[in-house]
Amino acid sequence: MRRLAQALGVSTFTLTYQFNSQEELMTAIRGAAGERLKALAGVLETAPKSVFAYAEGVRRFWTLAQTAEYSTCIRVEMEESMLRVLGPEAANPCGRAWHQWRSRLVDAMVSLGVQPSVAVIEAEVSLASTFGLLYAAISSPGENFAASFDYALSAHAERVLELVGASAESSELSNLIG
Incomplete structure (x- = not known):
């Protein structure tokens, strides 16, 4: 708490006044990150008019996810995911944002005519690729x-x-992608 207060330019008292414990502060941080990630899911229309519009939405997500505002939230999401493995009873606002993005992908693909069961699988593959690359970007910032x-x-x-x-x-699509 002392190092965080120093980095924020406030007293430790201010932090402990606002948050009774370090865990309460971390819960607030995870909640705020989760809310930002939910907003990020809004870049994909749930009923795009074409596969091109769908791919454009996925690209907007990728571009925004790499900005300073969202990459920090993605890092919190990834840390939260690791904590869930260690203690599944922990609050999970970030994971809910990830599931919202998954639902958006599935809904968008279904609206384009993909069978729901196949859309779920395709959404999982797309998310694994995207979040894996975001993890790589966070791990190797240069x-x-x-x-x-x-x-x-x-x-x-x-x-x-x-x-x-x-x-x-x-x-x-080839114009959008490469």
Whole structure:
């Protein structure tokens, strides 16, 4: 608490007055990060008009997730996920944001014509790729993972195109992705 108060330019008393314990402070931080991540899920329309619009939303998520405001929240999300493994009874506001993003992906793909059971699997693969790359970006701040994300998004969008049988959008997507 002392180091945090010093970094914030406030007294330790101010922090302990606002938050009775370090755990209460951490719960507030996780809650705030979770709320920001929920807002980030809003960049994807739940009923996009095309696979191109869907892929554009996924790209907006990737771009915003790398900004200072959101990358810190993603880091908190990842730390929260690790804590859940150690103590599943812990509050989980960040995990709820992750599930909201998953639901958005599934809803968007279903609205495009992907079968719900397949959309769930495709959403899981897309999230694993995206969050894995975000973890890599957080772990290796000097490296650029944009080309890797473009590759993953291209493969995902092509699979979604196949699932909905919309080959006409293929050239539009290649302009978005690469």
